[in-house]
Amino acid sequence: FCTLQKRKLQLSPEQCSNFYADQYGKVFFPNLTAYMSSGPLVAMVLARHCAVSYWKDLLGPSNSIKAQRTHPHSLRALYGTDELRNALHGSLSVSTAEREIRFMFPEAILEPIPAGQRARDYLNLYIKPTLLAGLTALCKEKPADPMVRTVVSVLCHTP
Structure with a gap:
């Protein structure tokens, strides 16, 4: 991976609610927004061919406890503690990644890699x-x- 952008920030509960809007209504949503706004985080834009799928493979399952059983060498197995505190976020798709990049880096210009x-x-x-x-x-x-x-x-x- 190549790191194109990197930024340390702290999100407000409202910003977390906007970022995780697709999770709204789920039982864990209030805990998720409270946890994600409880301290600073580092947002990065990583690039490489098929970046989203490679990053998802490195992350492992979103539940860190499951990751420890099924993908013990994944990042979430190594650094996460449970389903909520899974250490790292990864976009689910290229379109989600584009939305999340615009959210964290509003000044970013997203251009497709020519092929x-x-x-x-x-x-x-x-x-x-x-x-x-x-x-x-x-x-x-x-x-x-x-x-x-x-x-x-x-x-x-x-x-």
Whole structure:
């Protein structure tokens, strides 16, 4: 994972109610909002390919007691204490993650990671010209250091 944003904050009970609005009406909702507003937390935006599903796998079951039995090496098994105090939060889906990122980081600009032809177009437009100019300059310079010279030679003569 790559950490794109990180912020330490303390949510009010009202903010917790808004964040966990999908849990409203459930028996544990008052305890959840009270607990989540009882002290500071660290919110992060993590990025990688299929980030939501990988993060959910690392977290394990939301109930830490169950996680200790069924997924003993998961983060919630290691750091959580029960179903309410499960140590870490993870978005359930990409759309939920987008909503939660906007909630915790209102200034964040969410852009999809390009794939397929869009990725190739981006690389050709922005990365390739810069890389080509840098490698061309290195090839012309012919560095004195034998290790650097070898690397430059390989880079300059690899199609």
